[in-house]
Amino acid sequence: MTRPMQMNRRGFLASATGTLALLAAAPALAAGKVLNILSHRVHQAVLGEGEGDLMAGWKTANDADLAFTTFDSNPLMDRLFREASLPETEFSLGYMVDNRPTSDIARLFEPLDGWQEKDPIADFADLAPGLIKGMTIDGKLIGIPVRTATQALFYNEDLLEQAGFTAPPATLEELVAQAQKISADKIATGMVLASDLAVFPVMFARAFGGDFLTQDFRLLPDPAAMEQALTVLAGMFADGSLPRSYATTKNDDQVTWMQQGRAAFTVLPFARAAQLNNPEQSKFPGRIKAVGFPVTGGLVGKTPMAAVVEAWAMVIPANARDKDLAWSYIRQVSSPETTLGMALNGNGAARVSTFSDPRLIEKNPLAAIEAEALANARGAFPPFPEAARAQALLLEEVQLAVMGRKTPAEAVAAISERVAPLLP
């Protein structure tokens, strides 16, 4: 009576155990020589696939395949640093954004100077020197720049024409005036900016020749410039040129507001042009254009705009299993021909010469403008352990000033007082 039941139970347990064992063993069935890479999906996408696979030759030459594990930016950094802190990681290559490598983090990654000496990257000097500097920590090069995202001023040509403007603004004052008129005429909101990113107050401060934090950690090198920037932003909020929902506006809102024609101006990376003009998403395909962010009238022709640029670099974890293969990959990806191929696929190039290549100019009409902006661009602020808190404090004070809860002078004083103790 009980035998059949016992058989069933055993059968059930055996089946369950077998299934679990099979599931556990599944990864072991993976292929032989594989370079495991931690990246954002976009890093993989710009390398192409199928017939357009830019790495096809490298794969054949090295008898290797690429296995990308992709995450969004912040989760990617989290995972990369955790993997690099293990005794050993199967990820021999990762992509790191340039606002992360502090001294502690840099120690987790392989110094690349020796690799460059032994087996150099072609035309290394062509890689933007500022980007190389950004990945040189404590005198050691830890990453090879591969992607840039330089901030641009996007405008909706249609809305500008409705307000009677035939050209985008050439100075910051013109930008404010155009945004005000478009708002006053109830055509659209003048400008949409996310309130939770430091990029925007930094851009406005730089338009006045100032900054938040320089690469050598000078806080508010020109406080008057930051005060002017906050005065402009507060004025735009007061007169309705910035949305009433400014305090809750996010990066994605900037895109949807522009696509829907709800705002005339915004600040986004050049690479977003394709998305803003995508006919399947945008009500103004082909009408949303970009220029470099303008400086204040008094600086035109004297001080070029230092737009904010975010750069990604390829790094090799110090605990990686196959560093030779990883360096070989880096050499190939950062070569002039692959850099151009990626740029044609929508990647912001890290090589200066790529922007002047006729093939890119033909495909991307913004290439020349982007190259000009990139020439003077730098990161929003340098990496340091308390950078996230410093950014949060900056944004808190900026929001208070923009919304009229503090005067710009009070906000600037508070930024100086609160952020200074966090600096290295």
Next chain:
Amino acid sequence: MRAESLLVPIGKTLAVAAILVWSLFPIVFIVASSVKPGQDIFAVPPQWVFEPTLQHYATLWAQWGVFFRGLWNSLLITIGATVLAVVASTCAGYAFSRHAARWLDLSVVALIAVRLIPPIVVTLPLFPIVNRLGLADTHLVLIVLYATFFVSLGTVLMRTFIDQIPRDLDEAAAIDGASRLTILWRVIVPLAAPGILAVAVFVIVFAWNEFLFAFIFTGTNAKTAPLVISEMIGSIDGVDWGVLFAASTVQLAPVLAFVILMNRYLVAGLTAGATKG
């Protein structure tokens, strides 16, 4: 008096309507947006009338093959975790129900204490251990973790259900020569089926949607659908909202259908023992 008697049902109706709108609006919005033309998703004023399109689903299929692999992984992991959690919870619930001892009471407290620990507290220290064991990016690690985190609640639920099954039945089976496992399998399990289903519903909903463990412990081979959806909310190249809503609808549909089908067991699970006197 008559006005008062009318006010009560009207009030109830309004309250139910408000709860329904509050609960259903996000689902309706996601599903409707998945078949809206991209330009109309965030149109102001909202476009309530539109020509439905399956374009976002086509794009999802063409460009996000990894999402469907993620769905398959989610399915495997959900099934594995559910089987493991149900088996362990039923056995533990039976033991707690039919045996009394001080150490057993203490272990109940330990079970509940485990449940109170925030998952993030154990995940990060587990990361190097899982790597050392070679279990990173396997289905097994998620199956075990999901089951582990639900065994405590499942055990308490199953104990409550099994408590309601008369001990006389156990004793009658024992007199007939049944072993403990036979009693559990042949007597307890059939009668505690509603409880088992309730536990299963909880585990399924949790495992299908879980993000944190999957993010920490998987990469490619065992990557689940919620991880892929999170990637669609890209901070570098922007969000294709139509595709994101299509993926969310695909992810939502099976678990929503399952919960609706199993609704009465879920309620039974939540109210188990409520009238025990």
